[in-house]
Amino acid sequence: MTRLNLVLLAAVVASALYLVHIQFESRQLFVQIDRAEAEARKLAIENDRLQVEKRAQATPLRVEKLARDQLRMRTTTPAITQYVALPVPQASEAVR
Numbered sequence: 705m706t707r708l709n710l711v712l713l714a715a716v717v718a719s720a721l722y723l724v725h726i727q728f729e730s731r732q733l734f735v736q737i738d739r740a741e742a743e744a745r746k747l748a749i750e751n752d753r754l755q756v757e758k759r760a761q762a763t764p765l766r767v768e769k770l771a772r773d774q775l776r777m778r779t780t781t782p783a784i785t786q787y788v789a790l791p792v793p794q795a796s797e798a799v800r
Contacts, residue, residue, distance in 0.1 A: 760766075771777040778784075
């Protein structure tokens, strides 16, 4: 009977140690999940901020101002428009 009690006691102690180990791992995994969710929230907020900044940078007025200042572009007018006409082929060239 004493042997059976010792075997059962060892089984209970092993089961208790295993339970403690599993709970510890569970807590560690929960902390990792919580950190990952916090990081995901930070990245989502940063993404939203960058999207707003991107929309602000691409406004037509800002693009036009940059084109004028940095690229030295100007709006077209009939006075500065150049038309290119195709040359009319001569009879000797049309036969080829």
